[in-house]
Amino acid sequence: MKILKSIAIMALAGVLLVSCKKNSEEGEKIIPQIEVKAPKVKKEIAPENLQAATFKIEGMTCAIGCAKTIQEELSDLDGVQSAEVDFDKKLATVTFDKTIQNQSSLTQIVQATGDGSTYKVSDFH
Secondary structure, three states, X not given: OHHHHHHHHHHHHHHHHHHHHHHHHOOOOOOOOOOOOOOOOOOOOXXXXXXXXXXXXXXXXXXXXXXXXXXXXXXXXXXXXXXXEEOOOOEEEEEEEOOOOOHHHHHHHHHHHOOOOOOEEEOOO
């Protein structure tokens, strides 16, 4: 019985080696597919609609995982011209189109970036 198992294993190994060798001889190359996203084009904001807001964000624990993620989420919003989140000061500054975004929508985005209770927005002005 041990001999039969050994023969079966050797046969399987031989088939795998031959089939792998055959593929490489045929010149098949595996080329990884990389998805490239086009940069999002933002609409120009009329100067009379531009508004800046500064607010505190409590609950951030790191500059890269928290602050940078929140900054990217805010920056990607329609109607947001720029967003900066300072981890050390726990402060966000956002320049946005007041006809598209408002205090409530910006607060919701920040809180939704976490689990809904991790980040708290305060002192919005």
